[in-house]
Amino acid sequence: MQPKNPIISVSDLYQKINDINIRIIDTRFSLFNKNEGKALFDKSHITGAIYADLDKDLAGNITESSGRHPLPNVSTISGKLRKWGINKLTHVIVYDHNNGSIASRLWWLLKWLGHEKVSVLDGGFLEWEKSNFPIDNSISNYEPGNFVPVLKEDKTWTAELINRWIEQSKNFFLIDARDENRYRGIEEPIDKKAGHIPGAINIPFTLFLEENGVWKNLIEIRAIWKKYQVNDNVEWAVMCGSGVTACHLSISAELAGLSSPKLYPGSWSEWISDNNRPIANGR
Numbered sequence: 392m393q394p395k396n397p398i399i400s401v402s403d404l405y406q407k408i409n410d411i412n413i414r415i416i417d418t419r420f421s422l423f424n425k426n427e428g429k430a431l432f433d434k435s436h437i438t439g440a441i442y443a444d445l446d447k448d449l450a451g452n453i454t455e456s457s458g459r460h461p462l463p464n465v466s467t468i469s470g471k472l473r474k475w476g477i478n479k480l481t482h483v484i485v486y487d488h489n490n491g492s493i494a495s496r497l498w499w500l501l502k503w504l505g506h507e508k509v510s511v512l513d514g515g516f517l518e519w520e521k522s523n524f525p526i527d528n529s530i531s532n533y534e535p536g537n538f539v540p541v542l543k544e545d546k547t548w549t550a551e552l553i554n555r556w557i558e559q560s561k562n563f564f565l566i567d568a569r570d571e572n573r574y575r576g577i578e579e580p581i582d583k584k585a586g587h588i589p590g591a592i593n594i595p596f597t598l599f600l601e602e603n604g605v606w607k608n609l610i611e612i613r614a615i616w617k618k619y620q621v622n623d624n625v626e627w628a629v630m631c632g633s634g635v636t637a638c639h640l641s642i643s644a645e646l647a648g649l650s651s652p653k654l655y656p657g658s659w660s661e662w663i664s665d666n667n668r669p670i671a672n673g674r
Contacts, residue, residue: 397498397642398491398606399510401519404484408438408525414477414533415440415484418449418493419516422581428493437486437516438525441475441533445635449496458661459581459633460496462547468500469540476533477506486512486519489604492596492636499638499654505541511642514605548628548655554668557589564627565655566619568596568637576672581632584663586670591630593674594619596639599646606646613647621649628653633660 407413417440420428425446432442443449448471450460477483483501485494494511501509512519520526548565556563567587572578574593579585587593599612606612621627621644631637634656641651662668 397510397645398513399484400513401522401524404437404512404519405522405524407482410482412480412482413439413484414475414481415486416475416497417442417516418445418485418487418497420445420487420493428487431488431516433528435520435526435528437519438527438529439531440486441531443471443475443497445493445496449500456661456664458657458659458664460635460656461661462503462634462656463500465504465540465542469504469538472501472504472506472538473536476536477538478536479506479538481506481508481536481538483509484512485509486515489515489517490597490600490639491515491604491606491642492639495638495642496635499641502651503543503546505543506538514603518603518605546651546653548653550655550657550661550665550668553588553655553662557669563590564621564625565591566621566627566629566637566640566652567591567593567659568629568631568640569593569659570595570597573632575674576670582660582663584670586672587659588630588662589669589671591671592619594640596631596636596643599639599643606643609646612643616644616647616649623650626653628655630655630658632658634658 417432417436419431451463485497487493491511498511574587576586629637629640629652
């Protein structure tokens with residue numbers, strides 16, 4: 392499979408900034424200060440951008456058995472995409488603060504909804520600002536779009552499926568994108584329980600990034616996947632704490648020319664909602 396191009400550089404976006412078929416969406420968000428992202432957007436953002444909130448726009452309603460960021464209702468998010476002026480031909484450019492960890496969620500959602508013309512801005516707002524490209528604090532309004540979802544229902548795994556495979560001692564390939572200390576159960580700053588799903592392996596999404604938040608080059612990205620023996624000969628899925636940073640691994644997989652993995656949307660925060668589900672610690 393030839394590598395796709397799920398990311399876009401700040402210089403390439405700058406060249407397209409006045410294209411009427413471009414829609415730029417700011418997804419900056421902090422799990423520890425949920426008002427921070429919108430406050431940063433109100434202060435300054437890429438010219439023409441609109442804001443999408445992780446909790447309010449890119450996730451559904453939380454229940455006792457769900458994770459922290461369940462998938463949004465298809466009709467609801469499709470309505471928001473139309474409100475943001477998105478059509479079939481719109482190239483959606485998504486960005487966050489710098490490392491793509493939040494932007495990747497909207498990238499994945501659009502793919503799930505059947506919209507292929509979407510890219511994550513490499514290096515995010517910080518890289519754009521560092522390049523002295525235009526920013527402002529104005530509010531952009533667009534004519535409503537006619538976005539129609541074509542849902543790809545085969546892009547996810549469920550907790551029930553994974554739990555059944557564990558009970559049957561079936562081999563499966565599930566990759567956990569969280570940092571090593573959370574995966575090993577050494578610390579858990581967000582969720583109520585620490586550890587990981589038995590059988591899951593740990594590939595932190597940050598392995599694919601440089602220190603400034605831009606993706607590493609393709610040679611390095613392919614080498615990481617090769618090290619963990621990830622290839623297209625087996626069906627696999629990605630997870631994290633709540634189905635957000637796992638989407639970052641999907642982008643890194645596409646950059647390496649791999650088929651996109653499935654997503655376990657509920658991830659760790661959903662898994663631990665049922666005390667009967669097993670938990671592992673350590674490596």
